[in-house]
Amino acid sequence: MISLWGALAGGAVGTILLTSGLRIAQEVGVTRMDIPLLLGTLFTDRRGRASVIGYVLHFANGLLFALAYYGVFRAVGHAGWLFGAGLGVVHASLAGGALLTVLLPAVHPRMGTPWTDAEKAPLLEAPGFLLLNYGRRTALWTLVGHVVFGAIVGGFATGLY
Amino acid sequence: MERVDGYAPLRDYALIGDGRTGALVARDGSVDWLCLPDVDSPAVFARLLDAERGGSFRLEPVAPFEVERRYLEGSNVLETTFITAEGRVCVTDAMTLTDTRRLSPLRELVREVEALAGTVPLRWAFEPRFDFGRAQSRIERRAGRWIAQAGADAVVLGLWDAGDGELRNGGVTGELALAPGESALLSLAAANREPALIPGRRDTEARLESTKRFWPEWAGRLRYEGAWPDAVTRSALALKLLTFAPSGAIVAAPTSSLPEWIGGTRNWDYRFTWLRDACWTLDAMLRLGGHEEAHAFFWWLMHASRLTQPRLQILYRIDGSGHTEEQELDHFAGYRGSSPVRVGNGARDQVQLDVYGGVLEAIWLYGREVGRLDGDTGKEVGRIADYVVEHWRDKDNGIWEVRDEVTHYVQSKALCWVALDRACKLAAEGLIPDRAGRWRDAADEIKAWVEEHGWDEQLQSYVRAPDMRELDASLLTLAVLGYDSSRLRSTIAAVERDLREGPYVYRYRGGDGLTGEEGAFLTCSFWLVDALARTGRLDDANALMEELVGLANDVGLYSEEIDPRTGEFLGNFPQGLTHLALINAAVTIADVEAQGTERAA
Numbered sequence: 001m002i003s004l005w006g007a008l009a010g011g012a013v014g015t016i017l018l019t020s021g022l023r024i025a026q027e028v029g030v031t032r033m034d035i036p037l038l039l040g041t042l043f044t045d046r047r048g049r050a051s052v053i054g055y056v057l058h059f060a061n062g063l064l065f066a067l068a069y070y071g072v073f074r075a076v077g078h079a080g081w082l083f084g085a086g087l088g089v090v091h092a093s094l095a096g097g098a099l100l101t102v103l104l105p106a107v108h109p110r111m112g113t114p115w116t117d118a119e120k121a122p123l124l125e126a127p128g129f130l131l132l133n134y135g136r137r138t139a140l141w142t143l144v145g146h147v148v149f150g151a152i153v154g155g156f157a158t159g160l161y
Numbered sequence: 162m163e164r165v166d167g168y169a170p171l172r173d174y175a176l177i178g179d180g181r182t183g184a185l186v187a188r189d190g191s192v193d194w195l196c197l198p199d200v201d202s203p204a205v206f207a208r209l210l211d212a213e214r215g216g217s218f219r220l221e222p223v224a225p226f227e228v229e230r231r232y233l234e235g236s237n238v239l240e241t242t243f244i245t246a247e248g249r250v251c252v253t254d255a256m257t258l259t260d261t262r263r264l265s266p267l268r269e270l271v272r273e274v275e276a277l278a279g280t281v282p283l284r285w286a287f288e289p290r291f292d293f294g295r296a297q298s299r300i301e302r303r304a305g306r307w308i309a310q311a312g313a314d315a316v317v318l319g320l321w322d323a324g325d326g327e328l329r330n331g332g333v334t335g336e337l338a339l340a341p342g343e344s345a346l347l348s349l350a351a352a353n354r355e356p357a358l359i360p361g362r363r364d365t366e367a368r369l370e371s372t373k374r375f376w377p378e379w380a381g382r383l384r385y386e387g388a389w390p391d392a393v394t395r396s397a398l399a400l401k402l403l404t405f406a407p408s409g410a411i412v413a414a415p416t417s418s419l420p421e422w423i424g425g426t427r428n429w430d431y432r433f434t435w436l437r438d439a440c441w442t443l444d445a446m447l448r449l450g451g452h453e454e455a456h457a458f459f460w461w462l463m464h465a466s467r468l469t470q471p472r473l474q475i476l477y478r479i480d481g482s483g484h485t486e487e488q489e490l491d492h493f494a495g496y497r498g499s500s501p502v503r504v505g506n507g508a509r510d511q512v513q514l515d516v517y518g519g520v521l522e523a524i525w526l527y528g529r530e531v532g533r534l535d536g537d538t539g540k541e542v543g544r545i546a547d548y549v550v551e552h553w554r555d556k557d558n559g560i561w562e563v564r565d566e567v568t569h570y571v572q573s574k575a576l577c578w579v580a581l582d583r584a585c586k587l588a589a590e591g592l593i594p595d596r597a598g599r600w601r602d603a604a605d606e607i608k609a610w611v612e613e614h615g616w617d618e619q620l621q622s623y624v625r626a627p628d629m630r631e632l633d634a635s636l637l638t639l640a641v642l643g644y645d646s647s648r649l650r651s652t653i654a655a656v657e658r659d660l661r662e663g664p665y666v667y668r669y670r671g672g673d674g675l676t677g678e679e680g681a682f683l684t685c686s687f688w689l690v691d692a693l694a695r696t697g698r699l700d701d702a703n704a705l706m707e708e709l710v711g712l713a714n715d716v717g718l719y720s721e722e723i724d725p726r727t728g729e730f731l732g733n734f735p736q737g738l739t740h741l742a743l744i745n746a747a748v749t750i751a752d753v754e755a756q757g758t759e760r761a762a
Binding site for chain 2: 026029030031032046047048051112113114115116117118119120121122123124125126128133134135136
């Protein structure tokens with residue numbers, strides 16, 4: 001039995017854990033990765049406001065990804081925390097290899113890219129490949145965070161069996 | 162110009178760039194330094210550090226020639242005119258800005274040749290040496306172009322009316338001769354971890370034209386109404402080239418291992434951002450009206466230091482990361498035999514307490530200008546000030562990054578006072594959490610320590626450290642940064658007496674744990690101008706400034722140091738700190754002349 005509501009609940013819990021985990025990593029000096037700030041500054045250059053907007057957006061993204069996980073679970077007819085964790089690896093690869101490193105800089109009005117030249121003065125440095133610009137251990141924390149997210153979504157989608 | 166063993170005098174270089182990387186072009190038309198794709202990437206041309214193995218892109222008349230050159234008005238586009246017995250030909254060198262509306266190369270260096278009079282035969286040689294000559298590179302002719310590649314890097318050589326070129330000794334060489342009115346174009350289009358772009362002539366020329374238009378527009382936005390406007394504008398343009406646009410960071414210089422003394426070992430990689438320079442940077446940008454750049458740099462500053470806060474590392478990579486491991490390139494001879502050649506910078510791990518004064522001053526300047534700091538930023542700043550309270554008693558390596566033993570440098574302590582003083586001011590403005598009582602108590606304690614241990618009655622001056630009873634030109638920053646003391650005038654006089662020779666000022670006379678000599682430090686000369694102006698000696702400041710402006714090279718650039726006996730430039734080039742100090746000194750003089758010493762201080 002694969003539950004949509006279970007997947008969404010897992011998405012909510014998983015996103016909270018993922019965001020909190022990255023925040024802790026920031027506070028203990030492991031990474032400068034700040035997803036709410038990166039997302040929020042799409043709309044404003046005021047840090048406080050950007051963080052609030054960013055948290056909301058990241059939470060919404062978490063639910064959307066939970067829906068995507070649910071779609072995969074239904075398509076293959078299987079779910080569970082282990083399978084979810086595996087999808088988490090794919091999710092982390094997408095986030096670290098494309099979403100945050102290529103797509104976000106391409107659309108972010110305040111972020112530099114390798115093509116940004118002397119004509120512009122962006123406010124945010126780009127994350128770089130595997131987010132390494134934000135600290136060498138950023139990729140590891142991102143991977144762990146997404147694996148935890150995937151495991152929770154997978155587990156919740158099957159009622160934690 | 163004459164090369165010595167294949168090396169051009171550092172004075173004979175000009176910098177072109179695009180806000181991501183920069184190339185040094187010698188007076189004889191040779192591009193001897195270019196790192197790709199970014200300013201801190203490995204060099205593809207490094208003839209500057211090894212005349213035989215370094216690689217270059219040469220373009221010069223076949224016959225003996227003389228040279229006139231200049232930057233185009235208000236621009237970072239270089240124009241070199243070669244004059245031979247046969248006639249005159251003009252070469253325009255630029256690194257083009259990206260055309261966001263069309264597919265553009267990741268980086269592009271363009272050399273436009275125009276015959277002005279007569280027919281002047283020219284020869285060119287493209288000799289790329291990827292990864293400082295360590296990478297196995299291959300040059301092939303594909304799609305009608307010469308393409309050099311090594312690993313994930315590639316450079317496409319574009320030639321239009323410049324001959325076809327032929328492969329020779331690991332490079333491509335060719336010749337051209339233009340009749341008056343004719344022009345040729347040579348370009349290097351660089352790719353990194355992406356397919357190489359093969360640009361057409363029309364697109365390349367269009368990018369060159371828009372680049373020519375951009376720079377005067379940017380320079381026209383600067384706000385400065387004082388003496389030496391050309392020197393100030395050129396310094397601002399040089400700083401813009403040292404700014405890494407994708408992140409907002411500013412490198413100390415775009416080069417590595419240019420020696421502080423010919424044949425010496427003081428050869429360091431300056432392609433990093435030193436937080437200490439933050440206050441000079443913000444000050445210069447804000448005083449010239451470069452608000453966008455100041456804003457970007459401030460964000461970079463707070464973001465880059467996030468991992469180590471409240472402790473601040475003294476230098477960071479331009480992408481914000483902190484790994485700057487130092488290594489030596491043993492296969493390079495070094496500029497005129499000055500080895501070792503180093504990449505990376507081991508000074509990162511040093512403790513330098515003066516950094517906190519520079520950073521808090523920068524935050525104060527920014528906060529005062531903008532009128533607000535975000536809540537998180539304010540809390541971070543408060544924690545940095547708390548850190549100063551807890552650590553100002555520590556020994557450190559000092560502003561000059563002495564690799565000897567750590568000690569209690571007086572300038573470091575005084576800048577800790579500056580840090581806490583600015584924190585109190587920020588708190589008074591409501592920009593950061595208010596722990597001013599604690600910060601003010603510690604500042605008073607620091608001041609008492611400086612006055613008791615840092616002052617020498619016999620010298621009538623502050624000294625380098627309690628156990629180093631000698632002068633140190635960095636003490637001039639106490640006057641520049643508003644350290645509150647009635648002893649500054651006599652300290653300035655003592656620095657002049659012991660460390661000044663004409664317009665030149667040495668950093669110190671004592672040891673620093675390294676062997677060999679070094680030249681006079683140009684930044685210190687400009688600090689002296691600033692300090693003189695702020696302490697009421699305006700005529701002396703003006704006179705010294707006049708002399709210093711005359712020390713620039715033919716295109717208005719300065720290196721880090723200078724040999725007072727020969728006027729030869731030494732150290733990395735061009736040096737951001739020197740240009741920052743020039744701008745700030747000129748603006749201080751203008752402010753003092755307009756408003757009096759109180760306002761300028």
